[in-house]
Amino acid sequence: MNPSFSSYNQFKDQLLAAFRTNEARMNGESRTPVHQVRRAALKQFDLLGFPTIRHEEWKYSNVSGLFKEAFELDELSPITTDDLATLEIPNLDGNILYFVNGQYHPELSRIISPAGQVQISSLADALKADADFIGSHFARYADYQDNAFTALNTALATDGAVIRIPDNTTVEQPIILRFITDGRQKNIASQPRNLILVGQNAEVTVAESYRTLGDRASFVNVVTEIVLERDARMQYYKVQNETEQSYHIGTTQVNQTDNTHFYSATVTLNGNFVRNNLNIVLNGQHAEAFMYGLYMPNGKQHVDNHTLVDHAMPNSYSSELYKGILDDNGTGVFNGKIYVRPDAQKTNAYQSCKNVVLAPGASMNTKPQLEIFADDVKCSHGTTTGQLNDEALFYMRSRGIPKDEARTLLLYAFSQDVLSQIKIQPIREYLENVVTQKLGK
Amino acid sequence: MLSISNLHARIGEKEIVKGLSLQINPGEVHAIMGPNGAGKSTLASVLAGREEYEVTGGSVLFEGQDLLEMAPEERAAEGIFLAFQYPVEIPGVSTTNFLKTAMNEIRKHRGQDQLDAVQFLKLMKEKMKLVNIDQSLLSRSLNEGFSGGEKKRNEIFQMAMLEPKLAILDETDSGLDIDALRIVAEGVNQLRSPERSTIVVTHYQRLLDYIVPDYVHVLYKGRIVKSGPKELALELEEKGYDWIKAEAEVNQ
Structure with a gap:
């Protein structure tokens, strides 16, 4: 200790x-x-x-x-x-x-x-x-x-x-x-x-x-x-x-x-x-849960998202998309558990976690955890962690968009899958502004 | 307009362009042909400023300025446009938004006013006709899920919007059926002007039936080994590249 x-x-x-x-x-x-x-x-x-x-x-x-x-x-x-x-x-x-x-x-x-x-x-x-x-x-x-x-x-x-x-x-x-x-x-x-x-x-x-x-x-x-x-x-x-x-x-x-x-x-x-x-x-039956997440630790920030979806009854649906942008020495954790109980036949459960790591000091730990006890279910999960697409950056620059702007545009687009889900417009706009500011740094 | 002399470039340890020289004047269309691996796409990439390629010798002047000193975005702002062999998919950014950003960045670089939404849309409508491209395609994420033909048409559409001084078409014919090829070539031809020059990089003569060049150059082992009028392309189509290779080996 x-x-x-x-x-x-x-x-x-x-x-x-x-x-x-x-x-x-x-x-x-x-x-x-x-x-x-x-x-x-x-x-x-x-x-x-x-x-x-x-x-x-x-x-x-x-x-x-x-x-x-x-x-x-x-x-x-x-x-x-x-x-x-x-x-x-x-x-x-x-x-x-x-x-x-x-x-x-x-x-x-x-x-x-x-x-x-x-x-x-x-x-x-x-x-x-x-x-x-x-x-x-x-x-x-x-x-x-x-x-x-x-x-x-x-x-x-x-x-x-x-x-x-x-x-x-x-x-x-x-x-x-x-x-x-x-x-x-x-x-x-x-x-x-x-x-x-x-x-x-x-x-x-x-x-x-x-x-x-x-x-x-x-x-x-x-x-x-x-x-x-x-x-x-x-x-x-x-x-x-x-x-x-x-x-x-x-x-x-x-x-x-x-x-x-x-x-x-x-x-x-x-x-x-x-x-x-x-x-x-x-x-309950025919229950639906949608989970979106966005996190962007930079500096020495640490963000950990643990999610758990417990499918306890038949015919329920869950869909999850978490996205991360990690910079400097920022660290992130995603742990996504999906339980499908024996009674929960005809469950559909989808999980995805996508990350962009912008600096060598930044890191991301992802752990999908699926525990499935029913046999008639559709479940999928996927995680990706990578760097910003250089080919996309070059493509944008070759059209006259400076490197920093191109980077911001790409990352902003990346964050939109999550931010666009927010239906309270002033909150969405506020978040978009903070995201843009943070990306522009 | 463009003056390349004794250019050497490599990727990693491998030298690909080995002493290439080429002079292009305003309004000219130059075709660069050659067998696979000759360095055609490398030349296009070096001109556009792709960072994986290292220039180890020679010079490239564009309108008297040292092109090799410029970042890719500066080259674009100065009037160079590369139509990609494999246009990149950019999720979450629509063609419209992308082009608006690009145009306004270029205008900023040139000290021009920003285009407002109305001016931009008007211009877009005008240029869409050139390549017969659909509005709905332009509001989708750039190139994402586009067919090969749609991607290439989108490249030419972008070119029409950005109005470059020097357009470089890198294997624009690859993966196109004859109808798509015709549409793309028509777009390029409509953009021909006494001020605008074009480099057409291609493996096959087919494209040159539609985009007729002023000059044809054959690239082999990183150098231009033969230049001639448009008829040279037909000769290559008929005889293949072997005689060129043989000639080049003898001259070495």
């Missing part, structure tokens, strides 16, 4: 102590089912500890950098709308909720959809208003037995978004959850927790966006649980444009039932250390 072992213990002790402080502040809440789950999760976190690279799921992603920083856990931020100006997404319209250092800030937020279309509240408020309801969903989907970070979030999360869409309802305006870490003064850790319940035959578009203000370290450990009741449809985007001092570890757990459609795009533009887990259980 490296010398950070003492700081590892220190950080862990700090997190365990935070739990006791939270608990001591509670009145009746400590007896609720939710809190019982938290206790169990804390115990599990204590038992598991932070994963090391000896853990199969963390082989290429070393979290030990986390222990070099000392984080504040429950730091309130006096942030104002003016402070957020630099983090604006131009022309963004819809329901926009701000969470700063993990806590909901209603004064910065704007909910415009009528309550009949969607009920949006903070987790803190929802726990006060309807603890039983939250208790019937909280941690029912995202497994904390095997994942220390999910266990940690489950134990410590106090706030986040709770979104409920009634049956047969289309939420016309997108819901954008903006998670801002105010790192102007201190190193900040937060544990946001979201719950999204999409009723039967309902439809919604939700985006999560992550930014850090200032140049101190940030650590966001987020868990989002999503449930799609039969015939429901959802577009889900996770967008990360963090800093060179940010750590992000997140799990999105999706539970799909009959005839549901889930479209997702995970776009990681910047961040020092990023780990995204996207776990989808296709627990």
